[in-house]
Amino acid sequence: MKIAVCVKAVPDAATGKRIDPASGRLDRSGDLAVSEFDLHPVEAALRLREEAAGEGEVVVVSLGPEGAADALRKPLAMGADRSVRITDDAFAGADVGVTARALAGALEREQADLVLFGQQSADGDGACLWAAVAELLRLPAISQVSELTVAAGAVTGRRQTEFGYERIRAPLPAVLAVSDAINEPRYPSLPGIMAAKRKPQEVLTAADVGGAGESRTAVLALAPPPSRGERRLVEDGDGAASILAFLEEKRLLR
């Protein structure tokens, strides 16, 4: 079975995140790392390959800037076989539609049996890209998967929604987004890190994936968040009495 895992390189937690006020876009000039959320689908893919006694291939697919190259070594060091990175200035500020088309373009070339995503982006807090990619590839999609099994040409996912857990089955090929509750990603081993350096790391341009479309959304302005009003902190005295007085003042005790 061939598994493609879509990952995103995001500003390293140590670097912190900031929005460039001039472009309204996230500043990606600092160190990048593969989003923690995206290590879970990498782990899920590696486990599926292990269950198949090592049969199959795990390919990491990413849209990102040049600086993402180093970040993509981590999934390779964990055990993925190769990476495909779409890098082109034409993708700067890509919105969900443009991003989905780029990934779908790369995935069309790969023809994987299973396409995995993490549960959300770690920077933009988006949680929907897989659905757009599945639509473009005209494949079934299952999101928020906390357990998955593959058998007899179909994948079954246990998914978490606002209303509890449900089980969904889809024939392969399929697109799945897994939650961070699905597994504990392994740490790359030293031999894994050494091996990653020799693994194929393909780079694609916009032209290779059918061109970069035009974003249909734009950031217009940045502003400080609205104030929640006065905040009070009680550090001494009778905490319970302070809360009671506060609730009475706000007329919340009825």
Added chain:
Amino acid sequence: MKTLVFLEHHDGAITKPSLGVLAKAASLGGDTAAVVAGSGVRGLAGWAGAFGAATVFAADDDRLAAPLPQPRVDVLAGLVRDESFDTVLFAQSVLASDIAAALAVRLDAGLNWDLADLVEQDGALVGKRPALADSVWVDVGWSSSPRLGVFRAGAFDPVETGGAAQVRDAAVEIEPHSLLAELIEPAVDESSGPSIEDADVVVAGGRGLGAAEKFALVEDLAEALGGAVAATRAVVDAGWYPYSAQVGQTGKTVSPKLYVAVGISGAIQHKVGMQGSGVIVAINKDPHAPIFDYADLGVVGDLHEIVPKLAGLVRQRKAT
């Protein structure tokens, strides 16, 4: 402006966040319509008229019985095409996010998500989106028609207008790939007691409680205040409390009048699920806990002393 609002339903009722988005859409003026998709949903469609929709489309079909996104994309795409909607709005949920993203690429339309508000500025619609752990608010716009927007759950309250909607049948034409995923086991609601999404008061417990049995303190305070009990992801993962009570990024989003956070540090994953609350009170022994940055009243102290005492004081006060 011609707006379509997707109304999600569960257990025979339209969800409160989607009725909130309908109220917001109606307040912006223009033609406001809504769509309900499912099996046996005509009754629900009529009911939605009382919340601000002039027209409610009912997509009633057995193939829509399971709450899966892909067949709904086909229904919404057909409606947008046939009725020329220029705006399609959703209340954020697992289902709605998946529908919105797929619909965006189907229609080549812009999608802005996690919106806290939508306003008209100089004749254009502008979405307000908190970003980077809510440290900045981003104004976002669209360069497409239709525009697609997904709102944070609980961004708006439903408004009962008492109107009656015209209920119309929506055509249900489903693409083959939309029916490949199949629900084989529906969600089982594990919750007991009042739903945390509808409660006016929510008392939530976090890791600071120290042990599963200490949830009794939270339950007792919730009972005194007449509220529901919620929990953080960390304690749900630890098995201290059921998932149905989980508030936060991967749990429920609540917006009660009063939210009491007990032993919760208040990381962003939790904050996004409860920041729409009217008044936030936090009890934590760490004065540097992030929750104190957005609690209206923060109390630094030992929850094991404060919580039972507060429950007693509240009962006393209510008895008089």
